[in-house]
Amino acid sequence: MRTLVIGSGGREHAIVRALVMSDSRPEVWAFPGNPGMFEYAQKAPLSDSLDGSAVADFCHEYSIDLVVIGPEAPLAAGIADVLRLKEIPVFGPSQAAARLESSKWYAKRFMQRYGIPTAQWASFSADDADQAREYIEQHPLPIVLKVDGLAAGKGVVVATSHQEALGALERMFGGAYGQAGNRVVIEEFLQGEEASVFAICDGNDYVLLAPAQDHKRLYDGDRGPNTGGMGAYAPAPLLRPELLRTIEERIVVPTLQGMISENAPFVGCLYVGLMIADGKPYVVEYNVRFGDPETQSVLEVFRGDFARLLYSVARGRLERNAIQTVAEGYSCTVVLASKGYPGAIETGFPITGIEQAQQYARIYHAGTALDEHGRLITAGGRVLNVTSHAATLAAAIEQCYRAVAAIRFEGMYYRSDIGARALRRLQLLEDGP
Numbered sequence: 052m053r054t055l056v057i058g059s060g061g062r063e064h065a066i067v068r069a070l071v072m073s074d075s076r077p078e079v080w081a082f083p084g085n086p087g088m089f090e091y092a093q094k095a096p097l098s099d100s101l102d103g104s105a106v107a108d109f110c111h112e113y114s115i116d117l118v119v120i121g122p123e124a125p126l127a128a129g130i131a132d133v134l135r136l137k138e139i140p141v142f143g144p145s146q147a148a149a150r151l152e153s154s155k156w157y158a159k160r161f162m163q164r165y166g167i168p169t170a171q172w173a174s175f176s177a178d179d180a181d182q183a184r185e186y187i188e189q190h191p192l193p194i195v196l197k198v199d200g201l202a203a204g205k206g207v208v209v210a211t212s213h214q215e216a217l218g219a220l221e222r223m224f225g226g227a228y229g230q231a232g233n234r235v236v237i238e239e240f241l242q243g244e245e246a247s248v249f250a251i252c253d254g255n256d257y258v259l260l261a262p263a264q265d266h267k268r269l270y271d272g273d274r275g276p277n278t279g280g281m282g283a284y285a286p287a288p289l290l291r292p293e294l295l296r297t298i299e300e301r302i303v304v305p306t307l308q309g310m311i312s313e314n315a316p317f318v319g320c321l322y323v324g325l326m327i328a329d330g331k332p333y334v335v336e337y338n339v340r341f342g343d344p345e346t347q348s349v350l351e352v353f354r355g356d357f358a359r360l361l362y363s364v365a366r367g368r369l370e371r372n373a374i375q376t377v378a379e380g381y382s383c384t385v386v387l388a389s390k391g392y393p394g395a396i397e398t399g400f401p402i403t404g405i406e407q408a409q410q411y412a413r414i415y416h417a418g419t420a421l422d423e424h425g426r427l428i429t430a431g432g433r434v435l436n437v438t439s440h441a442a443t444l445a446a447a448i449e450q451c452y453r454a455v456a457a458i459r460f461e462g463m464y465y466r467s468d469i470g471a472r473a474l475r476r477l478q479l480l481e482d483g484p
């Protein structure tokens with residue numbers, strides 16, 4: 052099998068590795084890729100991952116059997132549709148199905164149509180700014196504002212005062228998020244714990260991977276601004292088997308059925324971002340692709356032929372027997388970020404200690420580059436992802452931080468409490484009531 056992976060982050064590094072390690076031993080090309088991936092994948096000679104016909108030409112020339120699209124932007128741009136028209140199997144949804152992520156307004160209306168539990172909401176376009184302000188002023192606090200379009204995880208504001216909410220509304224309608232902010236969704240704040248569920252879907256059928264938990268806030272104790280994710284672990288003990296069944300019945304199945312009714316069957320990884328409030332699951336967001344950094348941990352505990360699984364889905368018939376188990380042991384992932392992330396950062400600092408760190412964990416590249424001497428340097432806000440595996444969550448966390456301690460670069464920042472809350476939960480369960 053010959054596969055192409057589109058993307059360049061830690062998620063795509065983990066996907067590339069899982070493909071390469073599959074029993075079906077595919078050859079893997081990546082674009083744009085990163086220095087970590089290119090240890091076992093080849094760089095595809097492309098210049099723009101949003102140019103569907105160039106990607107299709109490459110696939111024909113190199114006899115690619117499977118394209119896996121990592122990030123949301125090419126999906127929202129309809130790359131999967133262009134490839135499918137040319138009969139190239141793709142793991143990733145059509146542009147129409149990608150609306151679940153590319154428009155929060157569409158996603159909210161969709162959930163309403165199909166009775167899928169989510170926070171109470173209203174939506175306003177920039178033309179209805181007065182009504183939006185009035186709605187905010189009468190709404191209890193905290194209140195959540197979201198730009199309708201894609202905003203790289205930065206388009207959500209949880210406001211604790213009406214003044215803060217009105218300020219956020221002005222920025223959204225004022226163009227701070229470009230076109231994405233021409234419409235906003237305003238919703239009720241859900242109090243609870245978040246979890247991420249990944250369903251691998253062939254349009255009809257699906258299978259869940261290990262549930263995971265992301266840590267979106269920048270600082271320890273879930274404080275500070277929202278980021279693209281500072282760490283994750285899997286499987287998440289919060290999602291006990293009964294709760295997972297409820298999530299399947301009330302959310303995953305109705306979502307897939309709903310997408311069929313909308314003439315946009317979902318093929319790819321459906322990421323359901325959940326809030327568990329009073330023991331009940333609510334959808335906070337859909338993503339139409341693997342999550343980052345959860346995927347690094349979810350694939351670490353996966354056992355089976357990942358390439359065959361994705362290929363079967365892309366061909367329209369999910370092969371369950373490509374999976375041995377979705378959750379062998381536990382995995383923890385810590386994101387090493389540049390000082391200043393998610394705001395302005397400096398790059399170009401040398402990175403050391405990866406080899407020592409690899410004694411304890413896998414190191415995925417997210418924002419790295421090679422300088423003119425071939426040395427690894429920082430090249431982004433999210434620089435490396437450290438992913439461990441162990442029989443217990445406690446051991447996975449410990450090993451992960453041992454690996455982290457070996458790595459150095461100027462301004463390196465990371466959270467020191469990834470998985471800590473889950474560990475307390477497990478200890479409480481073990482100790483009994």
Ligand code: AMP
Nearest residue numbers: 170195207238239240241267324335336
């Ligand atoms: P989203 O991009 O929609 O996932 O929102 C980003 C983050 O904002 C989520 O991961 C939550 O932490 C928070 N958030 C979004 N919507 C809500 C809500 N209705 N209630 C509480 N927190 C929320």
Ligand code: GLY
Nearest residue numbers: 265280342343344
């Ligand atoms: N982990 C959150 C995301 O991938 O959007």
